[in-house]
Amino acid sequence: MITSGPPLFTLCLCLLTGTAIPQASHPHDTARNGNEAALSATHVKASRVVDIKYQVQGTPYEPIWTRNAKLADKLQLEAAQLRKGADRKSREHLLGRGPLFEAWQKLTEAVQLSDDPFLLRDFCDSSFDAERYRDVVWSARKMSEESNWALNISARFEWGFSLAVLGDYEGAAKIIQEGLEKAPKDDDWSDYFREWTIIFTYLTKDFFTAREEARKHPTKELAKMNLNVGANLNGGVWNLLAKRIHHLIDKAESHKMQYQLLSHLSQMHRLIRDGLEGYRGGGVSASTVIEGAPITLYDVFPVSVSPRL
Secondary structure, eight states, X not given: OOOSSSOHHHXXXXXXXXXXXXXXXXXXXXXXXXXXXXXXXXXXXXXXXXXXXXXXXXXXXXXXXXXXXXXXXXXHHHHHHHHHTOOTTOOGGXXXXXXXXXXXXXXHHHTTTOOOHHHHHHHXXXXXXXXXXXXXXXXXXXXXXXXXXXXXXXXXXXXXXXXXXXXXXXXXXXXXXXXXXXXXXXXXXXXXXXXXXXXXXXXXXOHHHHHHHHHHSOOHHHHTSOTTSHHHHHHHHHHHHHHHHHHHHHHHHHTTOHHHHHHHHHHHHHHHHTTGGGGOOSSSOHHHHHOSHHHHHHHHSOOSSOOOO
């Protein structure tokens, strides 16, 4: 006797007509379907709770990287306002205060939140203004490796000069030469790169090679002299070298970079020791450059090789 399934009449009708025999629902099937419906409803409810959880004052949830980018933009804008009204001749930033230092702090935080190339370039410029030369080198190298198009002429010079302050003359010479090749011809940047090309020719080679570089590619200032007269060329190049090496000495001394200071002082000694002070003419006097505590430090702690950066 049939105890479950479709009624007998329905069974016979299906056999005569060739239609499919309906299957009875098992009690367990009904229970399972009910559980699935309940779970689905719970899931929908939970999803709504999650959606509400990540809404703040009606604003939908934003991924962490979006929030970081917005915060970085805010910090970048604040830093720009600080730098806009800053006195570039002020030395407050060396004492850890002032608008240039505050702008550098904000951009230091911003570059940890966003990898935007324009932000990185702002950080490079701000680090140079605040005389944070290692940060200049880091940001310029990062741009060079990841977004070379963002490395503009000013950033290239900042990179080269920072390497020079840190004592890496070879690296600085390479960057400055690349900048000279990319700089527009006959503008101020091109002239500035030519000047520092002469400086690094001396720092990495010798005076006479630097003098030949100056004769072939003179700066606007040197071109005013009659370079066919040997004394004019020698005197002009010597004064340029003394002035710029003194600039490096001043930067290293201001930041108490003892090894780098010794390296720059060594270059000034070489300039004088070669007997070139006889060609000096006007400008920075050699005795002023080498007198005082730094030269005493140089005599007590002679160093020929600076530590690696």
